[in-house]
Amino acid sequence: MIEHKDNRFVAHFDMLGMATLTKRNPDLAWQKLSELRRANEERLNLVIERTGTNELIANQIKTFTFSDTIIAFSKGNTENDALAIFILTTELFSRTLHDCVPIRGGIAYGRFTFNFDLNLFSGPALVDAYELGESSQWLGIVVDEHTAKTVSKLSIGKSPRGRDVVVPWDMPCKGNVVQKRMVVNWPETQYKNYEGTLPLTIEMFYQPFSELFGSLEKLAPSVVAKYANTVAFFNEYYRT
Numbered sequence: 001m002i003e004h005k006d007n008r009f010v011a012h013f014d015m016l017g018m019a020t021l022t023k024r025n026p027d028l029a030w031q032k033l034s035e036l037r038r039a040n041e042e043r044l045n046l047v048i049e050r051t052g053t054n055e056l057i058a059n060q061i062k063t064f065t066f067s068d069t070i071i072a073f074s075k076g077n078t079e080n081d082a083l084a085i086f087i088l089t090t091e092l093f094s095r096t097l098h099d100c101v102p103i104r105g106g107i108a109y110g111r112f113t114f115n116f117d118l119n120l121f122s123g124p125a126l127v128d129a130y131e132l133g134e135s136s137q138w139l140g141i142v143v144d145e146h147t148a149k150t151v152s153k154l155s156i157g158k159s160p161r162g163r164d165v166v167v168p169w170d171m172p173c174k175g176n177v178v179q180k181r182m183v184v185n186w187p188e189t190q191y192k193n194y195e196g197t198l199p200l201t202i203e204m205f206y207q208p209f210s211e212l213f214g215s216l217e218k219l220a221p222s223v224v225a226k227y228a229n230t231v232a233f234f235n236e237y238y239r240t
Contacts, residue, residue, distance in 0.1 A: 012129040013105035015068035060084035106132025141184040148182035187238035
């Protein structure tokens, strides 16, 4: 039995509302799980060319999927590992958003132990990544301090337009508390993909998800808040 115990970058993602959707429409739930799986396979296996060195970065992260949960982790703790986990998970989020699969996640750095033969995964980094994503009331990606500092020092720390790709945000969290967190600035990294009007409204943002969960007016206030918080973040950081 081989166990791997090293410091790594670890990401944890899950889909919002899967239990509700499964009971409401099992066939549609299966379709969305399939789309999540496809996005995982397509985006988390991309080859990256590192700016400046033209170095090709491939197979730098490994993934494990269980139902609507995705765990992704780097081979090690190098700059290439940080670059790969950041770019590929951001691409995953962008693809799932396009497919109307609402996900949230966290990325953390630290000890992570895994054994693929037994499907065992454990370590402080996994717990931190899970807690960062799970406690945040929105659609998006939260990163821990180490990941934020590492990414900010790399060439990917700025978008092609010179804007930060990791930014601070007063994140609404479970328990009706707000915590200052560092998050992926996906409105900036994916700004070319948005063609709608501004400012974005919650009604506009939620409309594609209504097929999954029903009308906005019938959602629980806690669920509405997640979409409202996402819209607030988008309007704060999206720039044409």
